[in-house]
Amino acid sequence: MTQKIAEKTSDLAKPILDELSLELVEVAFEKEGSNWFLRVYIDKENGIDIEECGHVSEKLSEKLDELDLVSEPYFLEVSSPGVERPLRKEKDFESNIGKNIYVKLYEPIAGVKEFTGVLIDFNAGVASIRYKEKTKQKEVEIPFKKIAKARLAVTFD
Known part of the structure; x- marks a missing residue:
């Protein structure tokens, strides 16, 4: 059920975006404690601002209400994916x-x-990733199909 709601929400959000x-x-429909959250993460090349998130939230909320997609009470959150944004598609890489x-x-x-x-x-x-192992710089080549999860990483050098 949660995957179906996330997929339908994605379909509704795409024309708005x-x-x-x-x-x-990304879209996720998740339960935390006794509350349900429908989280929609959006972005653009130079980042998004709070006004854009609010605008998308209003438009998407209208569409969700029209379709009565989610039967239980939930909170809709539209936000940036943050500095550690997930990398899901080849174009993200x-x-x-x-x-x-x-990775x-x-x-x-x-x-x-x-x-x-x-x-x-x-x-x-x-x-192709350059990484440090102890004091040595190394490189590894990773086929996309072998990647289970990837995201941007904040480092403190």
């Missing part, structure tokens, strides 16, 4: 070359299942 030249990053990322794999590469480093390239469905 296209009209405003915004990108849909292509547009974040040169940035620090965290978790379905299966290890050379005995390692998690990497944090700089995305130095993304070509033909393969991410």
Whole structure:
């Protein structure tokens, strides 16, 4: 049920976001304690502001109310994905070359299942990451299909 609500909300949000030249990053319908939250994460190249989130929230709320999509009470939250934005699509990798990322794999590469480093390239469905192991700089190539989870990573050097 939660996945179906997230998918239908995505479908409703896309035309609203296209009209405003915004990108849909993720939709999640989650229960926290006794409350349900419908979270819609949006973005654009130079980030979004609170007014844009409010505008999308109003328009999306109208559409959700029209369809009566969610039967239980819930809170609608429209926001930026934040500095540690998830990377879900190949185009997310292509547009974040040169940035620090965290990647978790379905299966290890050379005995390692998690990497944090700089995305130095993304070509033909393969991410190249430069990372530090102790004092050495290393590089790893990771096929997109082996990535379970990825996000931008904040580092404090």
